[in-house]
Amino acid sequence: MNNKKTRIVIAGAGFGGVYTYKQLHKHFHKSKNVEIILINETNYFLFTPLLHEVATGSISPENIIEPIRKVLRCCLSDLHIGTVEKLDTKNKTIYTKKEAISYDYLVLALGSQSHFFGTPGAKEHAFVLKTLTNAITLKNHFITQIEKATKEPDPKKRKQLLRCVIIGGGPTGVELATEAADLLYSTFGKYYPKYIIKDIEIFLLQKGEQLVPMFPKGMQEKAKKMVKKHGITILFNTKVTKVTKDAVLTTNKKYAKIDTHTAIWTAGVAPKQIPTNEDVLEKNKKGCIIVKPTLQTMTDDQVFVLGDMAYCIDPKTKEPLPALAQVAVQQGKYVANNIVARIKNKPLTSVSYTSKGLLISLGQWMAAGQIAGLQMSGRIIWWLWRSVYVSKLISWQKKFRVIVDWTINLFSPRDISKF
Numbered sequence: 298m299n300n301k302k303t304r305i306v307i308a309g310a311g312f313g314g315v316y317t318y319k320q321l322h323k324h325f326h327k328s329k330n331v332e333i334i335l336i337n338e339t340n341y342f343l344f345t346p347l348l349h350e351v352a353t354g355s356i357s358p359e360n361i362i363e364p365i366r367k368v369l370r371c372c373l374s375d376l377h378i379g380t381v382e383k384l385d386t387k388n389k390t391i392y393t394k395k396e397a398i399s400y401d402y403l404v405l406a407l408g409s410q411s412h413f414f415g416t417p418g419a420k421e422h423a424f425v426l427k428t429l430t431n432a433i434t435l436k437n438h439f440i441t442q443i444e445k446a447t448k449e450p451d452p453k454k455r456k457q458l459l460r461c462v463i464i465g466g467g468p469t470g471v472e473l474a475t476e477a478a479d480l481l482y483s484t485f486g487k488y489y490p491k492y493i494i495k496d497i498e499i500f501l502l503q504k505g506e507q508l509v510p511m512f513p514k515g516m517q518e519k520a521k522k523m524v525k526k527h528g529i530t531i532l533f534n535t536k537v538t539k540v541t542k543d544a545v546l547t548t549n550k551k552y553a554k555i556d557t558h559t560a561i562w563t564a565g566v567a568p569k570q571i572p573t574n575e576d577v578l579e580k581n582k583k584g585c586i587i588v589k590p591t592l593q594t595m596t597d598d599q600v601f602v603l604g605d606m607a608y609c610i611d612p613k614t615k616e617p618l619p620a621l622a623q624v625a626v627q628q629g630k631y632v633a634n635n636i637v638a639r640i641k642n643k644p645l646t647s648v649s650y651t652s653k654g655l656l657i658s659l660g661q662w663m664a665a666g667q668i669a670g671l672q673m674s675g676r677i678i679w680w681l682w683r684s685v686y687v688s689k690l691i692s693w694q695k696k697f698r699v700i701v702d703w704t705i706n707l708f709s710p711r712d713i714s715k716f
């Protein structure tokens with residue numbers, strides 16, 4: 298008798314990986330024939346949509362992460378903490394630095410990383426916002442710069458210390474810019490002298506003609522209005538050509554060189570790449586792995602890919618699914634159900650994505666959104682944005698802690714302790 302268990306390995310415990318796991322667990326809880334292994338480079342799940350709030354002192358860092366051990370429910374599951382480095386589909390083995398882990402079914406959900414489009418100096422000198430460490434580093438930097446400015450007698454150098462340039466006018470750039478304005482002007486305004494606050498400048502650089510171009514027109518206009526209201530200078534049709542340690546160089550004639558020590562790159566992401574035995578995984582130009590509507594790769598039916606790593610055409614709209622947490626979450630359920638279907642020799646299901654709506658925060662007390670085709674903005678949408686995001690945090694403890702952080706912020710300045 299063959300007692301070998303079917304092994305499902307999930308590489309990446311972010312939105313796609315965790316929701317695949319949760320759905321698989323529903324099917325296989327107490328099963329003696331299946332084991333599930335999660336591999337992740339950190340021991341926690343990171344709630345990326347609130348990273349900008351950590352970077353601007355609105356939420357404590359530990360409140361937007363969840364230990365993966367807490368997510369693992371089933372005795373048949375295990376977690377391997379390590380960085381995936383290589384995949385051998387021929388021998389059905391995935392490698393981390395320390396281990397070789399074999400699989401029967403593999404789920405690739407390693408997400409994405411910042412993409413600099415080859416812009417010289419960007420990778421070396423710009424801050425990014427992809428990991429918890431990135432958010433903490435950025436917050437510390439904001440505080441370091443203003444402290445240095447208080448000791449800088451030269452007005453030109455002081456201004457340079459207090460100038461912040463956010464590159465990219467997509468949702469992350471806009472959310473970060475408005476929250477950064479609240480931190481730099483309002484909170485710092487409570488602790489630092491007026492002559493310092495007066496010299497703070499925030500630029501938001503966008504290569505196109507609109508902010509958040511993927512959103513409907515009304516939301517774009519609202520975002521532009523609110524960004525300006527926060528005292529932020531928007532430079533449209535401005536491409537960054539180089540980033541150095543003390544300046545951002547652009548195609549904008551008036552602002553060809555912006556002197557700053559704070560360049561923040563939010564302008565692009567590219568899927569995580571892992572070397573494979575051969576060129577077995579078909580990819581699009583951006584490097585996303587092309588998948589069938591069942592989320593299996595084109596060449597290997599036992600490898601599933603989802604989230605930011607996958608290029609998946611929505612069978613309904615014929616458009617590629619966007620790189621969003623809500624896409625990865627929904628795909629996770631399909632991947633799990635399709636693995637179950639394969640194990641049980643049943644037909645697989647094509648992914649069907651239903652957008653739950655679009656929401657963007659625009660600083661304290663303001664958000665814009667489109668829900669069920671209706672565009673709205675204001676304080677109620679801000680509360681809705683907060684409620685939706687809190688509801689998506691995994692444990693009740695973290696939900697409660699984020700609510701406490703936000704409630705405290707309504708009545709007192711943000712936390713400006715350096716870590």
Ligand SMILES: Cc1cc2nc3c(=O)[nH]c(=O)nc-3n(C[C@H](O)[C@H](O)[C@H](O)COP(=O)(O)OP(=O)(O)OC[C@H]3O[C@@H](n4cnc5c(N)ncnc54)[C@H](O)[C@@H]3O)c2cc1C
Binds near residue numbers: 348624
């Ligand atoms: C600042 C920011 C704000 C965002 N805001 C929103 C929002 O408001 N709404 C929305 O829908 N989407 C938002 N997104 C996008 C959303 O985070 C992604 O689309 C979503 O996380 C993709 O899910 P995923 O499972 O593919 O990847 P992730 O959730 O990123 O998970 C990837 C996992 O793989 C792990 N990993 C990566 N490389 C390795 C490796 N080599 N070895 C081992 N483990 C590895 C990572 O640690 C992580 O746990 C935001 C993203 C960012 C960066």
